[in-house]
Amino acid sequence: MTALLSVIGLGKKFGGLQAVQDLDLTLNEGEILGLIGPNGAGKSTVFNLINGVFPPDAGRALLEGREITGEPPYRVARYGLARAHQIVQPLLGMSVLDNCTVGACFGRENLPLHRAREVAREVAQGVGLGDRLDTLASTLTTAGKKRLELARALSARPRVLLLDEVLAGLNPTESERMVHTLRRIRESGIAILMIEHIMRAVMSLSDRIVVLNLGRKLAEGTPQEIANNPEVIAAYLGDPQRMPEAEGVE
Amino acid sequence: MWRRAFPWVIASAALLYALFPYVTNDVQLRESLLLAAVYIILASNLNLVIGYAGYVNFGNIVFFGLGGYICLYLVNDLQWPVILAALAGAAGVSALALVFGLGILRLRGAFFALATIGVNAAIAQLVTNFEPWGGATGIYLAIDAYEPLGGPMQALWTIYLLIVGLMAASLLASYAIRNSKFGLGLIAIGENENAAAVLGVPTPLYKALIYSASAFLPAMAGGLYFFKSGIIEPGGAFSLRTSIEAIVMVMLGGSGTVIGPALGAFLYEESRGYLLTAEAFSHFQLVIAGTLLLMIVTFVPGGLLGFVHRWWPRTRRWLE
Numbered sequence: 001m002t003a004l005l006s007v008i009g010l011g012k013k014f015g016g017l018q019a020v021q022d023l024d025l026t027l028n029e030g031e032i033l034g035l036i037g038p039n040g041a042g043k044s045t046v047f048n049l050i051n052g053v054f055p056p057d058a059g060r061a062l063l064e065g066r067e068i069t070g071e072p073p074y075r076v077a078r079y080g081l082a083r084a085h086q087i088v089q090p091l092l093g094m095s096v097l098d099n100c101t102v103g104a105c106f107g108r109e110n111l112p113l114h115r116a117r118e119v120a121r122e123v124a125q126g127v128g129l130g131d132r133l134d135t136l137a138s139t140l141t142t143a144g145k146k147r148l149e150l151a152r153a154l155s156a157r158p159r160v161l162l163l164d165e166v167l168a169g170l171n172p173t174e175s176e177r178m179v180h181t182l183r184r185i186r187e188s189g190i191a192i193l194m195i196e197h198i199m200r201a202v203m204s205l206s207d208r209i210v211v212l213n214l215g216r217k218l219a220e221g222t223p224q225e226i227a228n229n230p231e232v233i234a235a236y237l238g239d240p241q242r243m244p245e246a247e248g249v250e
Numbered sequence: 251m252w253r254r255a256f257p258w259v260i261a262s263a264a265l266l267y268a269l270f271p272y273v274t275n276d277v278q279l280r281e282s283l284l285l286a287a288v289y290i291i292l293a294s295n296l297n298l299v300i301g302y303a304g305y306v307n308f309g310n311i312v313f314f315g316l317g318g319y320i321c322l323y324l325v326n327d328l329q330w331p332v333i334l335a336a337l338a339g340a341a342g343v344s345a346l347a348l349v350f351g352l353g354i355l356r357l358r359g360a361f362f363a364l365a366t367i368g369v370n371a372a373i374a375q376l377v378t379n380f381e382p383w384g385g386a387t388g389i390y391l392a393i394d395a396y397e398p399l400g401g402p403m404q405a406l407w408t409i410y411l412l413i414v415g416l417m418a419a420s421l422l423a424s425y426a427i428r429n430s431k432f433g434l435g436l437i438a439i440g441e442n443e444n445a446a447a448v449l450g451v452p453t454p455l456y457k458a459l460i461y462s463a464s465a466f467l468p469a470m471a472g473g474l475y476f477f478k479s480g481i482i483e484p485g486g487a488f489s490l491r492t493s494i495e496a497i498v499m500v501m502l503g504g505s506g507t508v509i510g511p512a513l514g515a516f517l518y519e520e521s522r523g524y525l526l527t528a529e530a531f532s533h534f535q536l537v538i539a540g541t542l543l544l545m546i547v548t549f550v551p552g553g554l555l556g557f558v559h560r561w562w563p564r565t566r567r568w569l570e
Contacts, residue, residue, distance in 0.1 A: 051448065053444075053448070072447065073447040073448045073450075074446075074447045074448075074449075074450050074451055074452045074453060075452075077447075077448060077449060077450030078450050082449075083448055085445075085448075089442055089444065089445035089448075090442075090445075091437075091438050091441035091442055091445060091446070092441060092442075093437075093441055094437065094438070094441060098434065098437075101434060102434055102435070102438045102446065102449050102451065103449050103450070105431050105434060105435070105450075106435060106449055106450030106451050106452075107449070107450050112431065113430065113431045113434065116431070152449060156449070156450060
């Protein structure tokens with residue numbers, strides 16, 4: 001397997017706070033890599049550093065072997081990396097279809113408008129927004145906005161997808177549908193790096209998991225290894241006896 | 251079907267607009283319509299920046315004024331034909347806007363708005379102290395400047411037709427941009443610039459391009475308009491008041507739509523004509539404009555067209 005996304009020695013400081021330090025990540029083709037850790041561990045910052053929302057102080061990021069360190073977000077998107085935000089950022093005054101068309105137009109394939117509209121329609125239908133194409137994004141429910149966030153990212157036809165808590169705030173049925181959708185995305189060959197707090201989902205979806213604590217990598221391994229790692233349990237998962245309860249939280 | 255017909259509707263409307271005073275041979279009507287056409291050009295191009303990209307350009311009049319100065323200078327001192335001079339002015343102002351745009355469009359919200367006022371004020375000061383352009387007294391055209399157009403009387407008609415042409419071009423450009431990939435990117439920027447960038451919209455480039463594009467036709471209109479007046483001076487060319495009125499027009503008709511700003515400009519200009527001649531209102535005209543803006547942004551932020559779209563959602567599909 002070849003690495004689609006590699007992160008080497010990534011670091012970022014905000015004032016006196018070392019948000020991310022010396023972080024290495026590798027995301028392989030057709031893989032789902034889970035990124036977990038307590039609140040404030042620096043997970044979303046890692047995403048911001050990778051897709052260029054702000055430049056890192058140290059380290060590099062490579063997408064398909066191409067240097068993307070410090071490139072602005074719109075160029076990183078063009079190279080084939082798409083992102084769904086934790087706090088959804090729909091283009092409120094635009095329809096679902098137009099939202100996705102923006103993703104398709106300016107994504108990896110840089111499509112002309114009419115082709116982009118076809119791709120957008122296809123993708124929106126794929127994630128279950130097919131009957132909402134002309135709806136204004138502002139009138140969607142929370143679950144709908146989460147789906148839109150995902151559809152927009154997928155419309156770019158990316159190689160790598162960064163997903164920031166796409167399951168948060170969904171009820172069990174919606175969450176199950178979303179997990180199903182994510183599996184299908186992986187099967188289509190897109191590599192996924194996902195931040196998630198819902199342990200049941202992240203354990204069952206991920207091929208590997210990286211645990212972040214205080215900006216550093218605490219552990220890395222298969223879901224099984226992570227679940228049994230004493231350090232991870234102490235820092236994040238909590239007492240194994242109380243695991244079933246902890247799952248329900250968030 | 252209407253969507254495909256739109257360019258033809260605009261072209262026909264412009265043709266009627268151009269012919270009406272010609273057929274009736276009504277000079278007074280022509281002057282009133284010419285002023286309205288100028289405002290439609292200003293509002294329609296301002297809308298590209300405000301309505302599409304979501305950036306409030308308070309100093310938009312600087313394009314008009316500077317275009318006027320360059321044109322009159324070329325006509326008066328270098329004896330250029332007026333159309334060529336107006337085109338050169340437009341190209342120059344557009345290029346300048348591109349350079350300025352790459353700088354000040356890094357600012358957002360109120361800071362950008364303030365910077366645009368600053369640009370207008372700075373250029374006005376510069377021109378006021380620029381002796382080749384007549385300093386504070388400005389440039390007066392010699393009467394024989396109109397000879398190439400067949401004398402002053404004929405020139406007025408020619409300028410009128412040219413300005414109506416620019417008006418039609420403004421609307422068609424606005425329509426073409428709104429229905430292009432470029433326009434989609436701009437509207438995404440207007441909705442949420444950070445999200446647009448993450449989706450891949452090259453935000454700095456697009457913003458600078460639309461800022462520059464929005465300068466071209468107003469600058470050309472400025473050239474023709476001040477050529478018609480025969481005089482240009484800093485106070486009239488860089489009037490912040492006109493800048494603000496243009497914003498009122500865009501908001502009144504509906505920012506972000508194609509015909510909204512034109513509708514707003516026409517209504518505003520024609521009703522102002524009435525208010526100015528009505529004794530009771532003539533001193534309150536700006537007060538009325540200010541109150542109007544306040545009421546629009548508070549109660550109908552979408553303007554006239556936004557109001558129509560809200561109550562008749564089906565019109566959203568074809569009435570742009």
